[in-house]
Amino acid sequence: MKWTKTKRIFAYTTYALITMIVICVNFNTNKMHITESAKNAFINAINKEKDLYISQINVQYHQKYSPNNIGGEEKKNWSDQAYFIAKDSVRNHLDSLFKYEMHKINKYTNTAIGYTYNGKRYNSRDEKFIRKATLVQEYKFRINYNKKSDITLQAYIYTPTYALLLNNIYTYILLAVMLIPITCYIIYRRNKKENLSKGINSEDGNLIKQRKYRSTKWIEIHEGYYWDNNHNTLRYNTTQVILRGNNIKIFRKFISNEDFFLSHTDISKLYEKVESVEAKDRAYHLIKSLKECIGILGINVVSIRGKGYKLVFNSVSSNYNNN
Template sequence: MKWTKPKRIFAYIIYALITIIVICVNFNTKKINITESAKNAFANAINKEKDLYISQINVQYHQKNSPNEIRGEEKKNWSDQAYFIAKDSERNHLDSLFRDEMHKINKYTNTAIGYSYNGKKYNSRDEKFISKATLVQEYKFRKDYNNKSDIILQAYIYTPAYVLLLNNINTYILFAVMLIPITCYIIYNNRNKKENLSKGINNEDGNLIKQRKYQSTKWIEIHEGYYWDNNHNTLRYNNTQVILSGYNIKIFRKFISKEDFFLSHADISKLYEKVESVETKDRAYHLIKSLKECIAILDINVVSIRGKGYKLVFNYDSCQ
């Protein structure tokens, strides 16, 4: 099957889409892993706070003071948190411990903690942060069935999307996989262009004429066997081409615009916006000479007609 340019582009688009989907899946997996790790980090922070800031525990349990079925361990945990709120209403210790635990997992992840108790709600970060952060864990501590007395601890994290992408070796591997094919194609295409531009056709004298390949070339037959591409100023005869430049283009276009391929001195002088004079004739002579040398390889000559002007003669050598 021949791979045309549209087919190659379509195939690469499909290839790139698949790679981007894999990157997105990898991004989501990384985010889920950080979120799950944050749950453990918050639990560790709560336990460390107890170990560091509660030095002695004295528990006295009386059945008559516990009329409900809530376990004693849960009530003890509630009392620990009530103690911490009384001593540190902003929960700076817990906030700092959670941040340290989280940075062991990902140092670019931002954290915050929050709690509610007796109708009071507090967050360690402002509402702008909380609104974009993810609530990863929530613990409820009870001493009775009065919801107002419940203590609820919350853990929030926020990891910028660019961190999840750039701080991941798999992202770079996948981007490389996506870019390698198009990079190889560009290198291969440029190499072919350079090879085509460096090619030429050897004439009978062994001279090398550089050629250019144009996709939009439009050839016009100006004489039997002779073709002219006005867009690229290229003259062709058989397998030989010449690319005109400078004043040669102006003069040649003027010649082929005449039915008999004849230009008077006055016609030539108009190309330079000067009146006819000896200086103009002398300049025209040198310019005509330049054109003659350029197109001689195509068996074309510019013949001087004394006192009148110049004429293009095709197949000049064949006429000799």
């Protein structure tokens, strides 16, 4: 099957799209993993805070003397949190421990602690951070049935998008899978153009092949003369001429013939489907315009009586006479 340009573009686009979809799926999976892992990290931070900042505690609790049915363990946890709030009102200690645990999972993840107590809300970070962060866990501690005295502890995390992508080995693998074939194709095309350019400029005696229009910028059409078919530019030494309008068609036709010769009919048919009785007149005016344009480069357009015209370059112009 021949791979046309359209087919190649479609194949590479589909290939890149599938790769990007896989990257997005992997991105969401990684994000979910971090969020789920954050729950355990928060529990570990709470326990470590107790181990580090509560050295000794003596508790005597009898449920029968309690004014409510809330369990002793829950009341103890409430007391721990009330103690930490009294000692560290913005919960920097807990936030630092939580961040330490999270950095074991993803070093780019930032954390924050929020809590409510006595009907008021507090955060370890500013509101701007809280708005963009994700709430991953929330615990409520009670000592009685008065909701105002409840302590609600919240854990927030924020991982930048670039970190979710760059801190995942699969992202690099997928990008490599996408970019390596494209890079190989680009290198292949470049080498092909370079080899083609060398082949065109080699002295193999086949002048017609040398003058075929390729994607190479400069093609040597005669010794010292170079033609850029993409930009319709003719160069000799440091002088360049840009051809326009009818001159482009005629000049291309001239250099496509091995002997640089065009008959009156050849020139006329460039612009008319059938030969006209005014072919010579038409050819004369068209050639005159081209001659004026390329004369600065030492190229002459010589009239061959009764036949047509021939391009004569400066290196061989002495062999021809204008008629």
